[in-house]
Amino acid sequence: MYSNEFGTHVPESQRPWSTPLPGYAPVDVTPPELRRSGLAASVAEGWAEPYVTPEDVPNWPARQVTALVPFTLNAWGWPLNPTGRTGRTGRKLGKWGENAAADPIVVAGRGRNRRVLLIKRGDIGVWAIPGGMVDPGETAPAALVRELREETGVDLGDLTPTVIARRYVDDYRNTDHAWICTSSALYQLRGVVPATAGDDAVAAAWWPFTNLTALEDAILAAGGQLYAAHTPLLAAALHQR
Template sequence: MTEFSSPNNQELYPLKPIHPWLEHPNHYTPALDRQERELWYDGPNYTADAVIMTRDADPLILLITRRDGSYAVPGGFIDASESTERAAIREAYEETSVNLADTKSSLIFSGVVDDPRATKHAWIETTAFLFSVDKPLPSKAGDDALDTTWCRYSQLPGELYGSHREIIDAAYERHFHLHTLKFPETAVVEKAYGGHMLYHRFFVKHSSSSPQYFVKSHDKVLFSDQSRANHSIQYLEKEALVYEYLRSSSYLFIPTISQSHAPHTITMDAYHPDENWYWRAPKNAAYHNYVEDILSAFYQLETIVPPTNFHENIEPTHILLATEGWGAIHDTTDTVYTSLFAYHHEIPSADTLYSDLTNLRDYALHHPPQPPSVLAHHDARQANIAWHPSHGARLVDWSWTGLATPKSDSTNFLIDLHKHDHDVSRYLDDHFDPIHALTLIGFWIEHSTWPVGNGDNDVRKQQFLSALSAYELFTKTI
């Protein structure tokens, strides 16, 4: 383990060091401006934390109550010449009386953390370890702790000290890999970002010599609403069925390996950017090859005889696009107008869409799409398409798959490219359906008005921007 000697940092920093987060506006908080000093040294102050977690599906986690009343995992400052792991074990024993000396640890985090004692010139850098135990161990508060308690991961208190929620989340992900998915201890796991649904997503190599895979997995512990948990499982089940059906139909533009296994997990080829796979359109001479390969994949999909439905408990996508689009806007016009007006100052071009909304809705009601007749992906965005200059396109995330009108996927794809400032003009005549674009405008506008549970409105903003992109292309082609 790394050794830290905790010297007087004034000797190391003749000029006062600057908190690393001051260079990253997303991390900066006004609390760093305070003058009161609580940390020992200017510069980094090194600590270690112990996340003690039972091996249950919804594990119990040992928390302490600090003297300021907040909940935290046990931890504290590293003594001179003490390893980070040894410091975490010592602090856990001093604050909870739990002896971890013979318990195997897993490193889960090392770096700068949020801490209310930090200033512009002094901060905490912690190293955190996961200690897995079979059952909750007897504990007794000591040292800086006022009390101890074992708490379920799904029922963690809202206010945890500093960055301790993020540290516990990292520990839980490691726990999920080891005890739910049964990954070997030697597995190299990298968190994967993206996607709107609440799944675990990560890249994994079971050993240094094994191929890398992408894993997407449902976890019931992440849900407080059982209906949303069931919804998550159903869409994952549907995606697995789609892969099976497309493979049996000799469709080539899907991952070579796409296996579904309990507990509700899909494993597939990773198509990692490090191996020259693109998950966004290249901004170079390869751009048109990228677009043409992907358009070809969509049209070959349309030649496959579609099943009637992939999952009996999921509403067909073409019906959702109508009922949760212009059909709903007709009943919630005031809400939609209010939502669109909120983008008035941030996105000047929103004014045109705002003023044309009634005309668009009337046009949609008088020009319904033709009956769906071909198979479509229905979420044809760059983020769901891997492309390689030598191997072509691979489409993933098939949970919205269903019947559609021809050119639905190519229309969606061109809208997404235009949204990200790519020139799609040469493809509009042959690959863009303005009526399907109009359907998408209604769906995205209506969804952009929906409340979000976590307070993060970025998904809703992106839906509005997609509607705006579709509107701009619609007005060019209608």
Template sequence: MADDNLPNRTFTHPDVFTRGIAEGWADPRPDPRDLTADEWTQRIDEAWIPFTLVDGRPVNPREQTNIRYGRNLLGHWAEQKCADALVAAHDEHGHRRIVMIDRRDRAGWALPGGYVDPGETALDAAVRELREEAGLVLPMATWRVSPPLYVRDPRASCESWMVTKVARTDLGTYTTLPTLTPSDDAAQAAWIPADSYLALVTHLRAVHGGELFPAHRELLAAALS
């Protein structure tokens, strides 16, 4: 049996082949070499962060994980485009809060977000996920969309990874913050104090007994600095 710490480890979680395929979030093809040359050409051309193929297998452009072959806990081959909504507001004392959801899969507290569907822009996807997961619709908001960001996601591998764009808006000062209604992938939705990254994670632990979603730690540390 191969040592799990070796960088040439092969692993795809069994859920990818069962639940993932049944629910539609996983590619049913068990090997990246099952994709056609035209499919790979399209994926490389459309990638937000350039990547290469070696012997028909994609290579993670940003990091070497401990899983060289396979998809770990992700369903796709190579880059998956995502979008996240970072919505801020301030109370009358100038303290910042941001919208966060407690993921239903118990992976932690995260920004509303998810996959960019075919034909969507990153902003379209972020606004949709904000509505679906937090019940928040902001027709008059002014958004800024970040450049592509590689996501350091513990579910990734050297052949399957996430790239996101963050859509940000600041709603200004509120005495009563807009109501949030969790649904879809969210068990809870809340306005979390976020004057700093430390304030955010401290509040999640002290008040909600929760942790920050690992894939959003680096992203939010940078965004809230």
């Protein structure tokens, strides 16, 4: 069963768009700042596009060509979440359709001394990879460097990371018509470097990274929680040598 705290529950077998689901009534989770009355202010702040509905978006073919994860449009020209129905409609993100993110995974040391740099998110209070949305006109590599510097104070602009994943992110803000896909890249350092929380982060710290269980146990012992949506990205990083 796929479930969502603020949405309609959708059985896993009925998530595919190709499966008929009569009476499907997803919950509109669009916040005031992305509705018609509040949208102009969000656009002026630079994080939201000025389209009230997907029908207003003029360049769906171009967006489909450049998408990290392929997606289709329905008969009304609305983008369809590539993972299927979510039980939520509207948008809680800056763009309709795919919202590109960048997640830099910074690992220091090797073997028993291996550590990973995480931040505690200010919005939901969990430990996660420092990262965020790619700004309009920005490339994913530039966003990796910027987000890391803004959220941890660590500047790795002189290093070339290894891209380890381009994938859909199971984020709590995703809906049927707006979702996040990320480019995740691995930076490997000889040892830990000083990190200080900034921007959307309320804390930054190095955690044991010999395996996912050790990481989760360390965070839990400190009274925290690991952001579940980032577990696949961290698992991919662990397989890098």
